[in-house]
Amino acid sequence: MNILDKIIERKIKEVEQRKRLTPASVLEKSAYFELPNISFRKFLTDPSRTGIIAEFKRKSPSRGVINDKVTVEEVVSAYDCFGASAVSVLTDIDFFGGSDEDLLHARDVIKCPILRKEFIIDEYQILEAKSMGANVILLIAAVLEPKRLKALAAFTKSLGMEVLMEVHDLEELEANHWDEIDAIGVNNRNLKTFEVSLETSYKLSEEIPDRFIKVSESGIHDAKTILQLKEYGFEGFLIGENFMKNTNPGEAFGAFTNELKELQLKQFQTKKPI
Numbered sequence: 001m002n003i004l005d006k007i008i009e010r011k012i013k014e015v016e017q018r019k020r021l022t023p024a025s026v027l028e029k030s031a032y033f034e035l036p037n038i039s040f041r042k043f044l045t046d047p048s049r050t051g052i053i054a055e056f057k058r059k060s061p062s063r064g065v066i067n068d069k070v071t072v073e074e075v076v077s078a079y080d081c082f083g084a085s086a087v088s089v090l091t092d093i094d095f096f097g098g099s100d101e102d103l104l105h106a107r108d109v110i111k112c113p114i115l116r117k118e119f120i121i122d123e124y125q126i127l128e129a130k131s132m133g134a135n136v137i138l139l140i141a142a143v144l145e146p147k148r149l150k151a152l153a154a155f156t157k158s159l160g161m162e163v164l165m166e167v168h169d170l171e172e173l174e175a176n177h178w179d180e181i182d183a184i185g186v187n188n189r190n191l192k193t194f195e196v197s198l199e200t201s202y203k204l205s206e207e208i209p210d211r212f213i214k215v216s217e218s219g220i221h222d223a224k225t226i227l228q229l230k231e232y233g234f235e236g237f238l239i240g241e242n243f244m245k246n247t248n249p250g251e252a253f254g255a256f257t258n259e260l261k262e263l264q265l266k267q268f269q270t271k272k273p274i
């Protein structure tokens with residue numbers, strides 16, 4: 001059994017337990033059901049933001065503990081303040097050391113869209129996401145049948161939220177050209193083997209129809225890579241470890257965005273006719 005199978009096996013049990021503990025009707029009483037969604041699409045394509053979806057991730061199956069010393073509030077408020085287009089918060093407890101509380105605390109301190117980073121297999125988890133104040137959810141093509149993925153995406157849209165679908169290869173991409181999806185994320189990390197290659201994004205970029213926002217996920221460690229990905233049409237960049245591995249992830253994000261701005265300025269100046 002690969003790690004993804006293990007996570008899903010655990011997740012099925014977890015969701016059943018959660019449903020018994022808190023019925024959906026209780027989740028639906030959350031005030032977030034009354035509020036308009038903070039648009040992921042709008043923030044990602046806003047030129048005054050960076051396009052970066054900055055992630056709060058304490059640990060992962062591939063890296064072990066990345067950072068268990070910082071608070072979610074201090075990190076995500078710096079992410080937002082230095083121009084993140086969205087913030088991603090892991091809520092998986094067992095494999096990523098996250099929690100629902102992390103997302104709730106993030107929501108208390110930031111105004112940009114929040115991605116609930118979770119292994120979603122059931123509508124109930126989407127209701128949970130809404131009740132916590134998340135604005136966008138992740139649907140992973142490697143764990144869902146195409147028809148099931150479409151149904152979960154439609155349910156998300158019916159709640160006014162948005163969908164980031166994650167793919168890792170052409171087969172997953174071609175099976176899931178659903179109108180209910182807002183953005184397609186190419187995961188450079190193979191969730192079954194942990195291998196990381198940016199070539200995955202470069203190769204799949206031209207296969208993604210223009211109506212979807214293109215996002216590149218995982219393994220991004222420098223500002224130069226963002227410029228390269230932009231050349232391939234990517235507008236979103238999901239980055240976790242590169243910030244979280246630092247004592248002060250928020251500050252690391254700030255330094256990264258400064259470097260990105262400088263590189264962009266240089267690129268602009270050299271392209272400009274004299």
Ligand SMILES: O=P(O)(O)OC[C@@H](O)[C@@H](O)c1c[nH]c2ccccc12
Pocket residue numbers: 055057117118166187217218219220238239240241242
């Ligand atoms: O820390 P990285 O290499 O920058 O990657 C971030 C993000 O892409 C990664 O955490 C991720 C992408 N898809 C996922 C699905 C589940 C859990 C985690 C992920």
